[in-house]
Amino acid sequence: MLKVGVYGANGRVGQLLVKNLTEDSETQVAALCERDKIDYHAPEGSLVTNDAKIFLDSCEAAIDFTVPEATEALLKAALKRPRPLVIGTTGLNDAQRALLEEASEIMPILYATNMSAGIALLKKLVQMTAEKLGDFDIEIVEQHHRYKKDAPSGTALTLAEFAAKGRGLDLEKVRVSGRDGITGERSKDEIGVMAIRGGDVVGRHTVGFYNDGEFIELNHTATSRETFSKGAVRACKWLVNQPAGLYDISDCLGL
Numbered sequence: 540m541l542k543v544g545v546y547g548a549n550g551r552v553g554q555l556l557v558k559n560l561t562e563d564s565e566t567q568v569a570a571l572c573e574r575d576k577i578d579y580h581a582p583e584g585s586l587v588t589n590d591a592k593i594f595l596d597s598c599e600a601a602i603d604f605t606v607p608e609a610t611e612a613l614l615k616a617a618l619k620r621p622r623p624l625v626i627g628t629t630g631l632n633d634a635q636r637a638l639l640e641e642a643s644e645i646m647p648i649l650y651a652t653n654m655s656a657g658i659a660l661l662k663k664l665v666q667m668t669a670e671k672l673g674d675f676d677i678e679i680v681e682q683h684h685r686y687k688k689d690a691p692s693g694t695a696l697t698l699a700e701f702a703a704k705g706r707g708l709d710l711e712k713v714r715v716s717g718r719d720g721i722t723g724e725r726s727k728d729e730i731g732v733m734a735i736r737g738g739d740v741v742g743r744h745t746v747g748f749y750n751d752g753e754f755i756e757l758n759h760t761a762t763s764r765e766t767f768s769k770g771a772v773r774a775c776k777w778l779v780n781q782p783a784g785l786y787d788i789s790d791c792l793g794l
């Protein structure tokens with residue numbers, strides 16, 4: 540049995556990870572990390588802690604769905620206690636991304652802003668469409684539940700990166716994430732990435748390619764949050780057999 544730790548065990552995804560890991564015949568929940576108390580009964584035999592080092596000492600691999608500062612603390616602890624890490628936290632800044640890359644030199648890390656198979660494929664479709672339909676304007680819209688803390692979503696930014704790659708553009712230079720007032724006409728290269736928040740929407744991403752007389756919209760809708768937690772568990776089982784390095788969910792799925 541693979542002994543897995545859940546970092547952010549009280550979170551929406553964290554609680555589903557505990558459920559999925561317990562149900563899976565190849566995994567067991569070895570440790571739960573949470574900064575405060577846990578709102579439910581921890582699985583029998585699992586250690587509950589708020590200390591990232593003790594947490595890593597207690598598991599063979601860990602899954603993290605938290606907030607960027609908590610991910611940073613986990614990565615720093617893992618530099619001294621390398622473990623295979625599956626990280627789904629979004630909104631990492633440049634320094635945190637650099638830390639993730641540094642850590643991946645000594646342990647396998649799978650980082651994905653979206654653990655679903657559908658988005659893994661959509662990224663490829665977006666890059667191909669952006670390249671083939673070079674004249675079309677690209678606009679991305681994402682919708683999420685009212686509790687989401689970061690915007691635009693990590694997935695929307697990843698999709699925008701793939702769109703920019705298809706066009707040979709630097710996303711930092713062409714991303715527009717809000718329009719208000721006299722914005723002027725749309726420039727040819729800009730890639731709009733807009734966020735909508737409300738209700739209990741699990742996650743919906745639409746990448747539109749618009750031209751005169753026609754448009755294509757590629758859409759992915761997650762209807763269950765378990766799409767992400769089950770995707771992360773699958774990724775974790777795959778990752779423990781990989782050498783140190785930085786992986787994406789597409790690597791795990793062979794896409």
Ligand SMILES: NC(=O)C1=CN([C@@H]2O[C@H](COP(=O)(O)OP(=O)(O)OC[C@H]3O[C@@H](n4cnc5c(N)ncnc54)[C@H](OP(=O)(O)O)[C@@H]3O)[C@@H](O)[C@H]2O)C=CC1
Nearest residue numbers: 547549550551552604605609627628629651652653654767
């Ligand atoms: N890659 C993917 O497929 C997906 C990624 N996500 C991302 O995962 C992350 C978590 O999402 P979700 O589960 O909905 O969020 P929740 O807010 O439900 O959970 C966040 C977890 O992080 C903990 N936490 C918050 N702040 C801190 C802190 N400063 N230090 C330590 N722990 C902290 C929370 O603890 P507490 O309960 O004490 O606040 C909680 O356990 C987000 O970044 C989200 O975008 C979400 C879904 C899919």
Ligand SMILES: O=C(O)C1=N[C@H](C(=O)O)C[C@H](O)C1
Nearest residue numbers: 629652653687692693694742
């Ligand atoms: O916070 C969420 O809920 C989600 N976050 C991820 C993101 O920011 O892309 C993935 C998913 O869409 C759900």
